[in-house]
Amino acid sequence: MKPMRKLVWMLCASLLLSAQALLAQTREITGKVTDSKDGSALSGATIYVQGTNRTTKSSPDGSFSVTAPTTAKTLLISFIGYKNQVINIGSGNVLVKMEQDVSVAEDVVVTGYKNRSKREFAGSAGTVKGDAIRATPIASFDQALQGQTPGLILRATSGQPGNSGSAIIRGRGSING
Known part of the structure; x- marks a missing residue:
């Protein structure tokens, strides 16, 4: 009976340890989004963890923090009037310097739920x-x-x-x- 009880305890302990390892498969990615010309913070930039449904927005000082799986390799950062950037995730803080997109040919209307070209927008x-x-x-x-x-x-x-x-x-x- 004692060997069986010992086996059950060892099995429970190994399950708890493996559950802890499964929970540890995410990491916190922090960084800052700035303008490449003057270094000013970009508030409201959207940060996507590619390959997941995780997103966040940069705060008024340009900083951001997002939880991502350890398998995630890249971030996609977008901001209206700037070129999208794809950044490789490394260890440490991520510094994103966004370049202005001067080739925007048509007006963009920002609604509360989606960006649309002026041609597609039906409202006033x-x-x-x-x-x-x-x-x-x-x-x-x-x-x-x-x-x-x-x-x-x-x-x-x-x-x-x-x-x-x-x-x-x-x-x-x-x-x-």
Whole structure:
């Protein structure tokens, strides 16, 4: 009876150890996404672990962290207005320097769920060029859009710094935010 009990304990111990080894087959990949020209952080870049369904977005300082299986070899990083990059996963931090894509031939409309070319987009969309925003002396982002987009009314709810305002798109009976 004792040899059988010893065999059962050894079998249980080996199962627990193998389960621990199976759980350890993922790793944490960290890094930072920046512009290749000026080194500024790119917030909102999408990082895909190729061959899996794992994705993440870069934070406002450009940093990211994603859990990936140890079998994963590459990351695909994309950001609107920049060329996609495929990076080999090594040990340590990943530094991604994105190059601007100056060959974009047509306008892209960014919706809440998918990027579409302007030709495929059936809705109404307003465009504000970056040059128009840079040329306007503003204190906040909502001031940059005020008067630039038809049908968009922006109101400050208070004069306190950091308080959010309200946005009314195409009248009060439409989308309110």
